[in-house]
Amino acid sequence: MHAVTADDHLPSPDGPVAVLANPTAGRGRRRGLLPELVDRLSAAGRPVRLLRAGSAVEAEAACRAAVGEGVSALVAVGGDGTVHRAMQAVAGTTVPFAPVPAGTGNDFAIETGFPSDPRAAADVVAAALREGRSRPVDLARMTGYDGAVRWYGAVLAAGFDAIVNERANRMWWPRGARRYDLAILVELARLRPRRYTLTLDGERVDVDAVLVAVGNSASYGGGMRICPDADPTDGLLDVVVGGRFDRRTLIRVKPRIYAGTHVEHPLVRTFRARTVTVAAEGITTYADGERSLPLPVTVTATPTALHLLR
Structure with missing residues (x-):
C-alpha cells in the first residue's frame, strides 16, 4: 500500500x-x-x-x-x-x-x-x-506517542475540561446535560494542579496547571474563547495555561472565558509557537470537543491545510 x-x-x-x-x-x-x-x-x-x-x-x-x-x-x-x-x-x-x-x-x-x-x-x-x-485556513496536526495522527480546527483541551469530558463519557447516569454537570462537580472535588511539560518550538517549559489549551482558532464549547487571540490563518498555535487554581478561583475565572478576559488573570500564561508538545500523566485530550489522543502529543500548525468554501 x-x-x-x-x-x-x-x-x-x-x-x-x-x-x-x-x-x-x-x-x-x-x-x-x-x-x-x-x-x-x-x-x-x-x-x-x-x-x-x-x-x-x-x-x-x-x-x-x-x-x-x-x-x-x-x-x-x-x-x-x-x-x-x-x-x-x-x-x-x-x-x-x-x-x-x-x-x-x-x-x-x-x-x-x-x-x-x-x-x-x-x-x-x-x-x-x-x-x-475557496479560502485556505490552517489546521492543527496532532501526532501521538504511537504515531497516530489527527487533525483539528478549533481547540485541543488537555486540562480540567478534558478530564471532565472523560469523566462524563464514563458515566451511564444521568442522561443529557446533567451528566456533564455532575462530572464537573466530581472533578471539582478532586481538583489538583498537574505537572505538565510543554515544548514550544524546542524550548521546554515545566508548569503546574489545571487548564491547558492549544488553539488553532479561538473558541470551544459553544463560544468559550479559551485562546482569544488565536488566528487560523497565522501559521501559529496559541497555548493558554491556567496555573495553580484552587476550586474557588477556577469557579470565579471560568465565566470570564466566554469573553476571553481570563488571560488577564495572574495565574494564566499564554504562549505562541508553530510546534507544541504537551506531556502529562493520565490525561486523554479532547480536540474540537471530540475524544482524541492521550498525552503526550505533538501539535503542529499546518498552514493552508484546509480549503473552505466561502
Missing part, C-alpha cells in the same frame, strides 16, 4: 458534493432542516450526495471513501464533532470543505466566518461552489 498524499485526493470538478449530516446534532432540533439545506446546496448546479453513517467511526470512514472516489467537495452539516470527523478526510488535500453549523457547539464554523444560521451558511457554500471560490 502506498503512502497517501494530497495528490491522491484531487477534487473532481464535475463530481458530486458529498454531505455528511448528523441528525442528532443540536439535540436533534434541526433534524427536519436537512432537506431544505440539501436544496440550497443543490443551487450550485452540482449533484448532492448524502453520506450514510450510523456512528462517528462510520461517518469518518464514509467521508474518507467519498474523498477517495473524487467528490468535488465535502460539506458537514452539524456541530463541531461532525465537522471534526469530516475534516479528517480533507485535511492536507485540495478538496474544498464547508461546515454548515447545526449543532450545539459550532465554534470552528463561526470562527472561520460562516453565518451561524444554517440556511444562510448553506447559501454561502452554494455561492462559493458556483463561483469556484
